[in-house]
Amino acid sequence: MIDFPIIDSHIHLLDQKRFGYAWADGEPALKRDWTPDDLSHAAKPYEIEGLVFVEVDVDMPQYLDEAQWVDGLAALDRRVMGAVVCLPLERGGKIEPEMARIAKLKTVRGVRRLIQNQPDPEFVLRPGFLEAIRLLPKYSLSFDICVLHPQLPNTLAMMRRCPEVSFILDHIGKPGIKAGLLDPWRAHIREMAALPNVVCKLSGVTTEADHKSWTRDQLRPYIDHVIECFGPDRILYGGDWPVSELAGSYLQWLTTLDWATAGFSPADKRKLFRDNAVKAYRLKV
Numbered sequence: 001m002i003d004f005p006i007i008d009s010h011i012h013l014l015d016q017k018r019f020g021y022a023w024a025d026g027e028p029a030l031k032r033d034w035t036p037d038d039l040s041h042a043a044k045p046y047e048i049e050g051l052v053f054v055e056v057d058v059d060m061p062q063y064l065d066e067a068q069w070v071d072g073l074a075a076l077d078r079r080v081m082g083a084v085v086c087l088p089l090e091r092g093g094k095i096e097p098e099m100a101r102i103a104k105l106k107t108v109r110g111v112r113r114l115i116q117n118q119p120d121p122e123f124v125l126r127p128g129f130l131e132a133i134r135l136l137p138k139y140s141l142s143f144d145i146c147v148l149h150p151q152l153p154n155t156l157a158m159m160r161r162c163p164e165v166s167f168i169l170d171h172i173g174k175p176g177i178k179a180g181l182l183d184p185w186r187a188h189i190r191e192m193a194a195l196p197n198v199v200c201k202l203s204g205v206t207t208e209a210d211h212k213s214w215t216r217d218q219l220r221p222y223i224d225h226v227i228e229c230f231g232p233d234r235i236l237y238g239g240d241w242p243v244s245e246l247a248g249s250y251l252q253w254l255t256t257l258d259w260a261t262a263g264f265s266p267a268d269k270r271k272l273f274r275d276n277a278v279k280a281y282r283l284k285v
Contacts, residue, residue, distance in 0.1 A: 002258055002273055005049030007081065007285075009277040010170065010203040010238025011039060012056045013073065019066060020059035023117075027246065034242045036079045042241065042250035049274070050081035052281055054144065054170075055112050063087065067102050074107040082281040084110040084144045092128030096135055103139035109281040110166075111136060112144035115151060116174065124151075124158040133162050142166040142280070148174045149181070152188040159195055166197055168280060171204025171240065172226050177218065178210050186225055193229035199280050200230045202257060202272070203238025206247035214247065216256050223260045232268035236276045 014021060014034045024030045040048050053070045055063065067085035074080035085102055087095055089111070102108050115124055123129065136143055143165055147155050152173050159167055169192060175185040192198050205219055227235060237257060241250050261269060278285055 002046060002254075002269065004270060004274060005047040006043070006237065006254075007050040007052075007274045007277045007283070008039070008048060008239045008241070009052045009236040009281070010054050010201055010240050011051040012241065012243060013053055013070065013080075014056055014242070015069065018069065019056075019062050021056060022059050023057050029245060030242060036073075036077050039239075039241060039250070040079070043254065046251075046254065048079060050079050050277075050283065050285065052082040052084065052109070052277060052283070053080060053107070054084045055086040057086070057114055060088075064098065064102065067105060067108060071105040071107045080107065081283045081285070082109040083107040084112050084142075084281075087111050087113060087132070089113045089132035090123070090126060090129050092131045093135070095132050099132075099135055099139055099141070103141060108141070109283070110142035110144055110168065112146060112170075115145065115147045115155070121151065121154060124154055125161075130158065130161060133158070133165055137164050137166070140282075142168055144168045144170050146170040146174075149176055149185045149188070152185065152192075156188060156191055159192065159198060163195075163197060166280075167195075167199070168236070169198060169200045170238070171208070172200060172202060172222060174204065174208055175222055177205070177208040177214070177222060180218075182221060182225075189225060190229050193231075193234070199234040199236060199276070200226055201236045201238040202226060203236075204240040204244070206244055206253050206256075207240065209247065211247040216259060219256060220260055223257065227261070232264065232271050233276065235272055236280055237273045 063086035
């Protein structure tokens, strides 16, 4: 039971007039603005104490404008506690001036460069990408990893080459839930959990299942495996909202995860739905 205010570690806010989102053109349900007030309404009767904004893959080259925009939102809305912004890390060391610039924004706690849509399977192992990733600790920034499950082996290789970087795995590595695939995803998750600099978001799970017909029982083996591998101290609740709306309401995922963790102690439940987000992103609460 969640009887305390939630801090959601993975929320997308969209301003369609300000930014272009080419990826959303094929998703009519998402073609509007999405705000913190919308999120709070979607979460009722649960209370959203705060959220971590995660970059929304705005059209290039608007990523710096997006970072500044969300920082401005945070100044007006205390629910916007942190931000993970985009940087094209494939530029290697040349990206450092922009990294230094975004690190000065009060809200920014991490960086994400989407990997799931990169056609080159070696993208994360390119020398320039690794060079840029290794700069992140210098600016106290973590790296959010968004990959599809076939990309996990090279992602593991990247992690092992960057032991000083704090990694946050988004969407439990996007396993093939719709196809009922558990392996080799289970082994890859176990290997990632063995690395002390990695934590995992329980987010984006419903959108990897059949959007119209998923059930709690279909999701349960994936949720249980992540919990078993990472433990209650290294998992974060993420709504992946509003993308999650493609596969059901905000409450459907929230209550599903609450159900799946019914055996948690009150302290561990609080870690999952609040405290671990504060720790991973160094939020001020």
